[in-house]
Amino acid sequence: MHHLLVAYGSTRGGTAGLAEMIGEDLGAAGFDVEVRPAAEVRSLDGVDAVIVAGAVYANRWHRDARRLVRRQESALRERPVWLVSSGPLGRSAHAAEIPPVHQVARIMSRIGARGHVTFGGRLEAGATGFPARAMAAKLAGDWRDPEQVRHWAASVAGELSALDAVA
């Protein structure tokens, strides 16, 4: 379990940043980690375990994350996989344990994912596009919490090491 892939689907960069944080934390825990946009992943050869992170827009997981799962479904079923959703804005972001949206819950069972976590998101004040600009006028900010990410990454690292020990 040494080569890990953190793949992300991100429209405005917030989830890409979370993926980088996860990658750094797992790298610091001793794993060899590659962080890449989900749309660029064409093969999981040589990858031992996978984390797929996707932004949630209108209760749907980012298309790039969904497509990666569809393309690599059988390869993902053979590997330990964790899914990440991002993310609620405002006070709701730090409610304990936000469950996956329906779509992500289905994907989890399809590929036998080991776990899922929701991290707070980010919406920049200068966001463009509809309806992001209107939302940003009311609710801009960054609710990504590096400490929470570190904590979660440590639990994943622990599970991966345990899998190694029984291999």
Ligand SMILES: Cc1cc2nc3c(=O)[nH]c(=O)nc-3n(C[C@H](O)[C@H](O)[C@H](O)COP(=O)(O)O)c2cc1C
């Ligand atoms: C138009 C719009 C719709 C959103 N819908 C949801 C949602 O349904 N659930 C949620 O948790 N977050 C929602 N968000 C918050 C985003 O998931 C959050 O901003 C996230 O960090 C965006 O990730 P990205 O920067 O990687 O694109 C929405 C944001 C926007 C702008």
